[in-house]
Amino acid sequence: MENKNILEVVNVSKRYSQKKVLNDVNLSVKKGEIIGLVGPNGAGKTTLMSIIVGLINNYEGDIYIDGENIRKIKKKKQKQKLTGCIIETPGFYPHLTGYENLKLLSMYYGKVSKQEILDVISLLELENAMKKKVSKYSMGMKQRLGIAQTVLGNPKILVLDEPTNGLDPTIIPKIRDFIRYYAKEKNISTFISSHILSEIETICEKVLFLKNGVIVDRIDLENERNSKRKMFIFKTNKAEKLFEFFKSKNIFSKINEENRVIASLEEKDIELLIPEILSSGIVITEMKEYMEKLEDRFLRKMEGNLVD
Numbered sequence: 001m002e003n004k005n006i007l008e009v010v011n012v013s014k015r016y017s018q019k020k021v022l023n024d025v026n027l028s029v030k031k032g033e034i035i036g037l038v039g040p041n042g043a044g045k046t047t048l049m050s051i052i053v054g055l056i057n058n059y060e061g062d063i064y065i066d067g068e069n070i071r072k073i074k075k076k077k078q079k080q081k082l083t084g085c086i087i088e089t090p091g092f093y094p095h096l097t098g099y100e101n102l103k104l105l106s107m108y109y110g111k112v113s114k115q116e117i118l119d120v121i122s123l124l125e126l127e128n129a130m131k132k133k134v135s136k137y138s139m140g141m142k143q144r145l146g147i148a149q150t151v152l153g154n155p156k157i158l159v160l161d162e163p164t165n166g167l168d169p170t171i172i173p174k175i176r177d178f179i180r181y182y183a184k185e186k187n188i189s190t191f192i193s194s195h196i197l198s199e200i201e202t203i204c205e206k207v208l209f210l211k212n213g214v215i216v217d218r219i220d221l222e223n224e225r226n227s228k229r230k231m232f233i234f235k236t237n238k239a240e241k242l243f244e245f246f247k248s249k250n251i252f253s254k255i256n257e258e259n260r261v262i263a264s265l266e267e268k269d270i271e272l273l274i275p276e277i278l279s280s281g282i283v284i285t286e287m288k289e290y291m292e293k294l295e296d297r298f299l300r301k302m303e304g305n306l307v308d
């Protein structure tokens with residue numbers, strides 16, 4: 001994968017009258033990367049995404065897409081071609097069929113082959129919907145057609161605000177495959193927000209937490225997956241004593257609500273520490289690797305007590 005930043009958000013702030021809804025946001029997305037944006041209601045996710053795709057033009061700071069400052073792009077069409085987006089409800093021509101809508105958009109962008117259109121239809125399993133007028137579509141079908149539209153015109157980055165909203169759970173894996181296909185096969189990056197944190201966790205390489213317009217945490221999931229340091233969970237008769245033991249070794253640990261001890265360790269530490277733990281009279285009846293769910297981490301972060 002190329003290491004080039006396809007999106008750069010530099011010191012972006014946004015006010016609505018007196019209220020600052022984005023405060024000095026900085027982030028970057030590399031070519032082919034899939035990055036998630038999570039945060040509570042009103043955190044500023046839609047505002048940030050709307051600025052990136054050019055729907056909001058009145059903001060402080062700068063947005064660069066593929067090295068170009070979007071403020072300097074005067075032609076609307078040129079700006080629109082940079083990003084494929086789904087923000088709130090996508091717009092269509094309701095009296096036309098799904099296929100006619102896709103074809104019309106392709107003609108607007110030019111240079112979209114029939115095969116490219118057929119690819120999106122097949123990836124999102126839209127075949128049966130293509131001949132129907134969009135006015136007859138369910139909300140989920142409209143959402144899928146909206147997602148299909150995002151890749152026409154070969155954009156640099158997909159900006160997807162809650163793309164799985166209103167979708168049947170059986171369709172959600174299709175969206176995941178679609179995003180992965182365009183990231184890995186076509187090198188199109190994705191910046192995605194979702195309330196379904198497990199989705200973000202499975203698809204994204206990095207996740208940003210936005211709270212009150214500020215990015216309060218950045219998690220490199222890919223790095224964590226490959227890290228030598230892992231979290232382990234211990235079932236023991238003396239949780240408090242084990243916790244104190246780790247503390248005395250400067251190892252991060254905590255006791256969870258089930259009285260299990262969770263500690264951040266490298267595998268090589270374990271061999272050294274286990275004999276010491278056992279000789280101090282602590283009995284460990286179970287020990288396994290522990291993956292903290294993004295949701296739990298998110299909740300801790302929102303409560304303001306994230307400890308790494």
Ligand SMILES: Nc1ncnc2c1ncn2[C@@H]1O[C@H](COP(=O)(O)OP(=O)(O)OP(=O)(O)O)[C@@H](O)[C@H]1O
Nearest residue numbers: 016017019021039040041042043044045046047048
């Ligand atoms: N046009 C507007 N005028 C005034 N305030 C606005 C406007 N649009 C958004 N806001 C405010 O900006 C803040 C951020 O809103 P935004 O929709 O970006 O948050 P969000 O993280 O996308 O929330 P949600 O998860 O509920 O979609 C909120 O306090 C919202 O009330």
